[in-house]
Amino acid sequence: MATQEHVVVIGAGVSGLTTAIVLAESGVAVHIIADELPGRTSLAAGAMWGPYLVEPKETVGRWSQRSLAVFQELAANPATGVRLVGGTEASRHEDRPPDWAVSLPGFQPCAIAELPAGFTAGYRATVPLVDMPVYLGYLQHRLCDLGGTFEQRRLSSLDGVRPVSVVVNCSGMGARLLVSDPELHPIRGQHVVVSNPGLTEFFSEDTGASPDLLCIYPHGDTVVLGGTAIDDDSDLRLDEEAASAILRRCVDVVPRLAEARVLAHRIGARPTRSRVRVEVERMADGTWVVHNYGHGGAGVTLSWGCAETVLSLLIDR
Numbered sequence: 597m598a599t600q601e602h603v604v605v606i607g608a609g610v611s612g613l614t615t616a617i618v619l620a621e622s623g624v625a626v627h628i629i630a631d632e633l634p635g636r637t638s639l640a641a642g643a644m645w646g647p648y649l650v651e652p653k654e655t656v657g658r659w660s661q662r663s664l665a666v667f668q669e670l671a672a673n674p675a676t677g678v679r680l681v682g683g684t685e686a687s688r689h690e691d692r693p694p695d696w697a698v699s700l701p702g703f704q705p706c707a708i709a710e711l712p713a714g715f716t717a718g719y720r721a722t723v724p725l726v727d728m729p730v731y732l733g734y735l736q737h738r739l740c741d742l743g744g745t746f747e748q749r750r751l752s753s754l755d756g757v758r759p760v761s762v763v764v765n766c767s768g769m770g771a772r773l774l775v776s777d778p779e780l781h782p783i784r785g786q787h788v789v790v791s792n793p794g795l796t797e798f799f800s801e802d803t804g805a806s807p808d809l810l811c812i813y814p815h816g817d818t819v820v821l822g823g824t825a826i827d828d829d830s831d832l833r834l835d836e837e838a839a840s841a842i843l844r845r846c847v848d849v850v851p852r853l854a855e856a857r858v859l860a861h862r863i864g865a866r867p868t869r870s871r872v873r874v875e876v877e878r879m880a881d882g883t884w885v886v887h888n889y890g891h892g893g894a895g896v897t898l899s900w901g902c903a904e905t906v907l908s909l910l911i912d913r
């Protein structure tokens with residue numbers, strides 16, 4: 597890419613910020629336009645590394661592995677909000693672990709006696725857990741240090757950005773209107789943030805296609821408890837009943853959580869498609885537009901891999 601090129605990135609969620617950093621580190625001047633700084637969906641994520649509610653498998657595998665390597669490096673710096681945390685993923689069925697889990701550090705199948713009551717299979721592993729408010733702040737600072745600039749405004753179309761030679765569209769669910777993508781649909785998710793009664797390990801249940809999830813992610817002083825996955829629902833208001841059900845499910849597995857104080861609720865709509873959209877197109881006026889959205893329940897997990905693909909597409913155009 598020509599280093600004198602100016603790039604506008606639409607979106608300041610995990611996709612936009614990570615992509616902007618990768619582009620700025622390649623030497624180009626990057627300007628972010630976003631109506632939410634940082635993106636609300638990204639703030640709502642738990643967030644654990646792991647491909648969930650996202651396709652297609654092959655590229656998702658490659659992107660996830662690349663991000664895994666980056667998160668493992670970032671975890672050396674506590675200011676990033678990334679930690680490598682040991683814990684258990686369990687199931688109430690005779691499930692086999694997913695292929696990607698087997699290569700995680702510390703992977704070890706669990707004996708049934710090691711699992712909470714009612715669970716019949718599971719494994720232990722060490723994975724990156726990302727404290728999203730801290731991490732998004734870290735990404736914003738890192739981009740500022742690279743000379744990146746921010747502008748808070750809502751765009752009704754890509755025309756609001758031109759004239760620039762390159763636009764990168766990381767608008768998450770916003771892409772449904774911004775680039776008229778009817779395939780993109782929301783899967784609503786809700787988390788409860790509580791004080792940490794002393795947990796150092798994560799726990800999550802493989803709940804398959806159920807809308808009721810179970811995850812317990814300790815982030816130092818707080819624990820993020822989840823969750824839900826409600827198809828075609830983009831209502832971002834608090835659902836008190838869902839929050840109570842999340843607390844009940846988590847306390848059933850870790851009774852110590854009954855003493856935790858509720859600190860906050862986080863709600864977001866996972867931007868979901870049949871395939872993540874990372875592709876380049878040339879508009880009639882000559883502007884290059886690279887799309888990077890539709891990461892479903894795995895936007896954090898895919899972020900570094902997708903951002904590097906955006907850079908490659910721009911170099912190869």
Ligand SMILES: Cc1cc2nc3c(=O)[nH]c(=O)nc-3n(C[C@H](O)[C@H](O)[C@H](O)COP(=O)(O)OP(=O)(O)OC[C@H]3O[C@@H](n4cnc5c(N)ncnc54)[C@H](O)[C@@H]3O)c2cc1C
Pocket residue numbers: 606607608609610611612629630631632633634635636637638639640641642643644645646749750751752766767768769770771774784785786787823862863864865866867888889890891892893894895896897898
């Ligand atoms: C409850 C929940 C739990 C999750 N847990 C995990 C997890 O554990 N691991 C994981 O990897 N992923 C997880 N995810 C998924 C992950 O959060 C998303 O895939 C990811 O945040 C999407 O990031 P994004 O940057 O594409 O979108 P967003 O964070 O939504 O950012 C979009 C940005 O685009 C801007 N924008 C949109 N439209 C416009 C417009 N017209 N004009 C100007 N700006 C615009 C917005 O203001 C925002 O800044 C979870 C999601 C939820 C909701």
